[in-house]
Amino acid sequence: MIELGAIAGIGLVAFGMVMTPGPNMIYLVSRSVLQGxxxxxxxxxxxxxxxxxxxxxxxxxxxxxxxxVPEIYLAIKLAGAGYLLWLAWKMIRAGGRPAAANRELTPDRPLKLFLMGLLTCLLNPKIAILYISLLPQFVDPERGNVAFQGLVLGLTQIAVGVAGNAFFIVTAGSVAGFFARNPVWQRVYSYAMGTALAGFAVRMATDRSSAAVALR
Known part of the structure; x- marks a missing residue:
């Protein structure tokens, strides 16, 4: 039986993580503001x-x-950096258009939205490193099946992460009306979010740490 203290501990860590801006949060908040x-x-x-x-x-x-095989880690990391740069370019390009033109853009379809969210998450191999370095800290072999404990703790982290990001989505959505009335601020926001995504991309691409180092 997994200890409730371990679940609470991983939940607290996950809460701290979701409160720290990252590629997932930036993308989701920007999507909420620009498309709802x-x-x-x-x-x-x-x-x-x-x-x-x-x-x-x-x-x-x-x-x-x-x-x-560090080459696989490097390839996924660079692919992720390239994808974030592409998202950043889309944000900055949208900010450079007149507000009326932005409102006339065709919204992304549900399947594309889903796949973009999936890619934003998958193209960050450090998430795998995070799981394998963080979860074992809360697993107690004396309390039974280690794999089951890891699954429960992982699902706890996912639940907290999803709930936290959903909160930011709802909060950011309320800003959309303000931007609709103030197109200048919408452009400023697009530039700021695009710059933030570009910054994450550069940091990801230039990070010299390897998977082996991250696992220690």
Whole structure:
């Protein structure tokens, strides 16, 4: 039986993580502001599936593969950086258009929104490293099946992360009306979010740490 203190501990850590701005949060908030809460929630569904994929993959030993074959880790990391740069360019380009032109843009369809959320999550291999370095700290072999404990703790982290991002989506959605009345601020917001995503991309691409180092 897993200890409730371990669940509370991983929940607290997950809460701290979701409160720290990262690529997922920036993308979801920007989607909420520019296309609405429903669109952002669909993207959040993709992010959640990405978390589950990494949790299952970690159980299958993908983090060890990253450590043994650093080229795979590097390739995924660079692909993720490139994807974030593409998102940043879309945000900055939208900010450069007149407000009327932005309102006339065709909204992304649900499948595309879902896949973009999924890619935003999957193209960050450090999530796998996070799971394999963080979860064991809360697992107690004396309390039974270690794999089951890891699954419960991982799902706890996912639940807190999804709930936290949903809160930011709802809060950001209320800002959309203000931006509709103040197009100048919408452009400022687009530039700021695009710059933030570009910053994450550069940091990801230039980070010299390896999967093996991250696992220590």
């Amino acid at each position: 809460r429903t669109a952002a929630m669909i993207s959040l569904g993709g992010v959640a599936v990405g978390f589950v994929v990494y949790l299952v993959a970690v159980s299958a030993g993908i983090a060890a593969v990253f450590a043994l």
